[in-house]
Amino acid sequence: MLRISRLTDYGTLILVYLASRQDRLCSASDVAAAVHIALPTVQKLLKLIAASGLVQSERGTDGGYCLSRPPESISAADILDALEGPVAITECSIEDGHCHLEASCGVGSAWQKISKSMRISLENVSLIDLGSPPASFPVIDVTTPVQPGSQTAAHRS
Amino acid sequence: MLRISRLTDYGTLILVYLASRQDRLCSASDVAAAVHIALPTVQKLLKLIAASGLVQSERGTDGGYCLSRPPESISAADILDALEGPVAITECSIEDGHCHLEASCGVGSAWQKISKSMRISLENVSLIDLGSPPASFPVIDVTTPVQPGSQTAAHRS
DNA sequence: CTATATTGGACTAAAATGGTCCTATATTCA
């Protein structure tokens, strides 16, 4: 169903929470209590997210996690990259080469291109948007040339 | 990874093939030979697709399958609906109600809205587009009000 | 030295996925 995993969903919650606590360092326990997700799961996710560079960590007493960039500059695509690997709609589109159907296919490339458009659109959704979503999100136009880094979500208040 | 399943990918291939054979009825064996996918798998997929109404079937000698609508009117969203259930980016967005995080969440709705935009954009990609993709597909704008049935892919020659 | 944290990994149960196969039924034609 073109869906993201539940862990990615949780990860988003965690990041949104950290965005609201930009100043302080939050321990995994703090986060778990705030977002109402079991501690072990939060720990696992924070480790993953930290490994991707989206958050920074500090060990020891009074240690914890915080965003390593301002929330405006963290996109939905960044989150997917961190928790699910690169956004790719088909297996073809990640392996990019050895598909035993290539000759008769002609479809792979379409899904690939759709995937690229979606990725770009997700790059335009920031952590702030995810925390306080607009009335609705714009529609992907999958038929005209993509504009690489157009601009970030335009609804910001 | 925001990906579609391999079976859905295969299903797309099959539908694109049927679109090129609009006139005749194609048996599962015909299709399997044409798209280079194992017969049992093709049979399974055709049954699923037929159940969804995208293709019509006829039994008996000289029976087979054909599209039940012109390929222009079959969208990528239709294919996903047929083979993976409704396009929904999060589990939340399908159950639409009982999420034990609802209080602290605020994120679910953002992903839900993004999902809706993506769905609409996929509705604008036809089977013809999937068969002969344009140079690139437009980018989803996830920040402005959605336009329900705007128009179908504009690159058609 | 002890408390508190993260780090990095192993581990398990449950579910989804991909794929095959079998029986029943419908249709055509000789």
Next chain:
DNA sequence: TGAATATAGGACCATTTTAGTCCAATATAG
């Protein structure tokens, strides 16, 4: 009627992915 060809509707299984928990090691502060 009977044989051949198709779909219909399942069951079934192996493998992978997902979600979730837990443990030993390390770093930090007091």
